Every structure is written in structure tokens, then in C-alpha cells.
Amino acid sequence: MVVTRFAPSPTGYLHVGGARTALFNWLLAKKMGGKFILRIEDTDTKRNTPTAAQQVMDDLQWLGLNWDEGPGIGGENGPYLQSERRDIYDKYIQQLLDEGKAYYCFETPEELAAIRDEAAKAKKALVYPRPATYPTLDDVEKAKSEGRPVVVRFAMPGTDVVITDVVRGEVNVAAGEIGDFIVQKSDGFPTYHMAVVIDDELMGVTHIIRGQEHLMNTPGHQALQDALGFRRPTYAHMSVTVSESGGKLSKRERPKALKNFIKSRSEINVDELVGIGGITAEQLESFVKGKTIPDMPIIDAIAKHIGLKLPEINIVDFFKSGYLPETMINFMGLLGWSTSDDREIMQLAEQIECFDLKRLAKSNSLFDRKKLLSFNTEHIRLVGEEKLLANFKNYLQEINSPLNAADDELLKRFLTANAGARTLADVEVKCRFVFVENDAIQYDEKAVKKVLMKGNALEILAEIRSRFAAMEEITAEGIEKLLRDLAEEKEVGLGKVAQPLRVAICGNTISPPIFESVDIIGMESTLKRIDKTLEKFSEA
Secondary structure, three states, X not given: OXXXXXXXXXXXXXXXXXXXXXXXXXXXXXXXXXXXXXXXXXXXXXXXXXXXXXXXXXXXXXXXXXXXXXXXOEOOOOOOEHHHXXXXXXXXXXXXXXXOOEEEEOOOHHHHHHHHHHHHHOOOOOOOOOOOOXXXXXXXXXXXXXXXXXXXXXXXOOOOEEEEEOOOEEEEEOOOOOOOEEEEOOOOOEOHHHHHHHHHHHOOOOEEEEEHHHHHHHHHHHHHHXXXXXXXXXXXEEOOEEOOOOOEOOOOHHHHHHHHHHHHOOOOOHHHHOOHHHOOHHHHHHHHOOOOOOOHHHHHHHHHHHOOOOOOOEHHHHHHOOOXXXXXXXXXXXXXXXXXXXXXXXXXXXXXXXXXXXXXXXXXXXXXXXXXXXXXXXXHHHXXXXXXXXXXXXXXXXXXXXXXXXXXHHHHHHHHHOOXXXXXXXXXXXXXXXXXXXHHOOOOHHHHHHHHOOOOHHXXXXXXXXXXXXXXXXXXXXXXXXXXHHHHHHOOOHHHHHHHHHXXXXXXXXXXXXXXXXXXXXXXXXXXXXXXXXXXXXXX
């Protein structure tokens, strides 16, 4: 049976690259009738962030990538957090030590830096100098008493390594290119390299689909597999996804954008940012200097406070920007992969049916945001009324929108009135005015100057008010007829009539069709908002 896995580290939120990895592993498992495992690789205790693991799981579930085994579900191969599997790793590390395939090391950071500098001066690749005689347990105790860090290194065999990869073909790595690497850190936790090899074996993983950046980890992993008597999974290393600026799409783009913005704006008082999102003065200073990255909610809170729109990188960013999960799955599935007939807009069932590892591309893929927006527009049209409503309600709850007060029928009306919307955010912004109190409308300065204060706009608005007040039956159709008739009488385009009314009831020039907008808020509120507008700007 085909068994795949997605094994994120909780050092940050689930970004597009990680989500694509999860998707391809999930698609292969579903296509082959296999099993998809979620495993949290949380052994890097210094870099783990408190909200990341749960957010990663929330994001996978939002995308519909539910796991067959893993946290919250369980299974025969648990635990699924590596921090809870230390006794398992310790057993295999001891096996390597007992068999002379690994050894203890005690170098301080300063001594390791000296070794690194020496290799650089000699213009040689850094290869750890293996001792002629391995340290004993007595040496370990002595090193500990001296306060030295004690780690365990794996002794790489002195033979060439051949990687057979579905995407890259055969990759040859000469003996000596990969030095002895650490398999157990000084804190007692295994390194990524050790834990991943053990877990993949014990969990029965048959196929490993991961990013190209992991390709050169594979020689060491294969050597460990051989040393421990493990089988070798099938490897497929995907191409890199690049941003429109040409660089690798990275989860660090959001923190980097915020840091650069703060440093480039002299008007920002950094001291006033302390406390935003719970950040301390020390954490803020370290972040601005580029030494550390705070937890993502802090980044988002600071950006919101200073009015900075950060680029969407993490899956939750796209959720909060009003993209559909169907869009993200479809779009990510075409980053470095294609169908045999070059189809683009696809439902998930089609992606499962078409998925083939052999169609993974070697060349980099472009994260084209315009194309993503186009996909989202199409999926909003295709997804179906009930699923679109469910997505809309999830979105409104996530951003704590005032539209949460609307019932399902009104929300459906909003969606229908905004047919052709590019994102759910577009719908929310256009409809927010419905839940603003009549006397609390805030007028956009540009809209007032461009619409209300031009020509005879206020006179037209007053005429609309008079005719609305005289209407006996209020319907969207009747409102439309009234406004069109008035435009014809005034010998102006409908916009000259509709836009002043729109600014009066919304405060700006953004809303659903004006006839629908008036009908939704009701004639009483419409007349009150027109009165407020005429009173406020007729005196100007």
C-alpha cells in the first residue's frame, strides 16, 4: 500500500510551499488508495512557535487535506509529535553507537567556527574531521563536567551515493562530499535527519514527495537507512516555486516586509510598537535588527497597527484575504505539475484522477498572483450556492466581520448581488455598509470630492430623495425604474444618478448594484442617509 506523509516543523505557519508538498503527498495517497500521515517534527525546541502546530492543522483542514493518521486522530504508528518519540530515537542512536557507526563529539561553537574558517581558507568544503579513535563514555562524562556540548555524529561510509529520484533521475554524490553529520543534539533531541529516517521507516512511508531543497539531504538519509537496515522509500523532489520578483517564495517574506517597512519609515516611532500583539521591547529590538522573528500573530498585529498590507504567503493569509480553499488546492496543484491535456480549472476529484508523479516538472514554477485571482473568480462562480455560503460564513467569522450578524438568506443575497466578485473580501467590503448605523456613515474624502461636490450631484440626490419618499411599493425593480427614468429626464448617464446615491448610503463608491443596495437596507434607512448627506454637504 502507498503511504505518504507530510511532516511540518512548527517553526512557522503553513506557507504555500509546504501546503503544495502536503497536497501532492495527499493526492498520491488518494489516487493509489493509500494512506496519508501527518507528523509534527517539533524537535527544534528553540525555533518552535506556540501557535504554529495548531495553525498548520487548521489550515490543512480548511484546504480539505484531512489525514488518515496523525495528531487528533491517532493511529497504529503514534505518537505523531516527534517530541513524544525520544525513547524510540534514543534506541536507534544507541544502536549506531554500539555498532561503531556513530560517535560522540564535544567541540564548542568556537572550535567548530575555527574548523569552518580553516576549511574556508583552504577553499575546501567543510567536512568534519573524524577522530581516529572514537571517544568513550568516560570521555563523555569528562566533557560534560567541563561544560562542553555533547553531540552524536553519524559516520558516513566512504562510498559514492546514487539517488534515484522520480523527478531528477539519477543523482550521483561522490564519497567525501557529505561529511559526518550530527544525529543527536546536545539537548538530547535527535536532529531532523535522524528522526525523519526513523519515523519514515516505522510508519511504513513508501513515497516521499518534498521540495528540491531537501535533495542534498537524501545521501545522508540513504546512508542512515542502510546503516540501520531500513528499506528505501521512493523519492520525488519537486521544483522550486518562485515569486514574481524572481526569488524563492518564502515564509519569511511577511516578517521581512514588515521589518523593512519599519526601518525605512522615519515617522514610525518604534517604541510605540511595544506591546502590540504582546511583543516586548527586547523582542521588538531583536526583530528590527534581523536577529529573530516573532510569532506570526505579532507580525500581523504590528502590520495592522501601522497600516501595512503584507503579502500573502501563509495559507491563513489567503483565507483572510477571501480566497476559497478550492482555489488554493487547484492553483497549488499546478505549481510544478500539469495534466496531460493542460487542463487548468479543476475540481479536487479531477486532480486526484489525473495525478501522476511522472508529470512533476524539473523547472521552477511561478507563483502568479494575477492567475490565482483569476482562478478564485472562476471557483466562486463554480463552487455552488451552499458551499459558497459555507466558505463565506467561515471567512466572515475569521475576520470578525459585522456581516456575521446577517442570516443565511441575507448572506446569499449579498453573494448573488456580487456575482463576478474576485474574492470573498470584495463581497464583504461592498456589503459592510448595511451594518453601519445611519448616523455613523463615514464619508470617503475622495468619493465626496469626485462625486458629491461635482456639478449638480446634490440636486440630483435631493430629487432622488423626493421621489423615493413618494414610492408606494418598494422593490428593487421599482427602484431601478425610478433611477433610470430620472437619468433619462436629466439626460445623463445612470452613473450620474447612481453614484451620488451610493456615496450617500455607503460613504464611498463601492457597493453591490445600487438598486439592490437600496432594497437591502430599506427605504427608511436610505432616506435617513440621504438626509444626513444633504445636510452635511449642502453647507460645504
